[in-house]
Amino acid sequence: MDLYGDALNILKETSRTFYIPIIQLPLGLQEAVASAYLCLRAIDEIEDHPDLDNFTKAKLLHTISLTLQAGGDGFAVDAFYKGLKSHEHLLPEVSLRIREWAILAPATIAPRIWDATAAMADRMAYWAETNWIIRSESDLDRYTFGVAGAVGLMLSDLWAWYDGTQTNRIHAIGFGRGLQAVNIIRNHSEDLVRGVDFFPEGWSVEDVHHYARRNLALADAYTSALPAGPALDFCQIPLTLAYGTLDAMANGKSKLSRSDVLALLDQLTNTTK
Numbered sequence: 309m310d311l312y313g314d315a316l317n318i319l320k321e322t323s324r325t326f327y328i329p330i331i332q333l334p335l336g337l338q339e340a341v342a343s344a345y346l347c348l349r350a351i352d353e354i355e356d357h358p359d360l361d362n363f364t365k366a367k368l369l370h371t372i373s374l375t376l377q378a379g380g381d382g383f384a385v386d387a388f389y390k391g392l393k394s395h396e397h398l399l400p401e402v403s404l405r406i407r408e409w410a411i412l413a414p415a416t417i418a419p420r421i422w423d424a425t426a427a428m429a430d431r432m433a434y435w436a437e438t439n440w441i442i443r444s445e446s447d448l449d450r451y452t453f454g455v456a457g458a459v460g461l462m463l464s465d466l467w468a469w470y471d472g473t474q475t476n477r478i479h480a481i482g483f484g485r486g487l488q489a490v491n492i493i494r495n496h497s498e499d500l501v502r503g504v505d506f507f508p509e510g511w512s513v514e515d516v517h518h519y520a521r522r523n524l525a526l527a528d529a530y531t532s533a534l535p536a537g538p539a540l541d542f543c544q545i546p547l548t549l550a551y552g553t554l555d556a557m558a559n560g561k562s563k564l565s566r567s568d569v570l571a572l573l574d575q576l577t578n579t580t581k
């Protein structure tokens with residue numbers, strides 16, 4: 309199977325939220341965003357791995373970052389394997405194949421994706437080393453910027469690279485923070501089981517809901533300013549699902565069902581026709 313076809317299969321297996329908007333992007337931009345998503349998913353799976361201790365997570369993430377920083381005209385076939393092979397029996401396919409995802413993007417934008425992934429891997433390593441201790445809203449802002457707000461900045465660069473679309477970078481950060489806050493609320497019970505609490509000290513679920521909605525208001529401003537085109541089409545989907553998830557959790561659900569997701573996407577399609 310060709311690399312991109314294989315990448316799409318892995319993408320579909322790892323995220324129903326982002327598979328749909330990515331495959332709707334025009335060619336060129338589609339490969340770039342898929343490359344970025346899979347590279348970031350590769351390191352995210354390491355950060356969240358239930359069977360790796362924090363020291364090992366940090367070591368693997370720093371190794372990936374250093375390998376990406378050494379990139380030039382691509383990467384040697386074994387460039388990443390040398391740093392991951394001691395844990396290949398534990399790591400998922402999406403992590404082990406990060407080299408393939410890194411070279412998937414068009415050459416004119418690939419280094420921006422490597423840079424974003426390397427920086428995020430180092431930030432994830434920092435949080436693993438500190439056991440994700442979140443004491444204040446500033447800590448939460450740092451974490452949500454490091455693993456999501458910075459993704460908003462990278463996507464803004466991809467839109468500009470593809471067709472010159474300009475965006476508000478502060479709003480881009482809020483977009484990422486808002487989506488991450490929704491994930492934090494949805495996964496709160498599971499995180500507590502593994503000894504991690506992303507809620508600042510003294511914060512309730514309602515407080516994090518307010519934090520999420522405050523940042524998603526910036527996401528609204530971000531998308532409202534986008535011209536018709538692939539960036540707008542892409543951004544509307546995760547934003548719609550984020551609001552839907554918040555509403556579902558406020559009504560006692562743990563997450564959106566598949567039928568809920570399809571209904572929201574159908575509603576979005578009918579609204580934008």
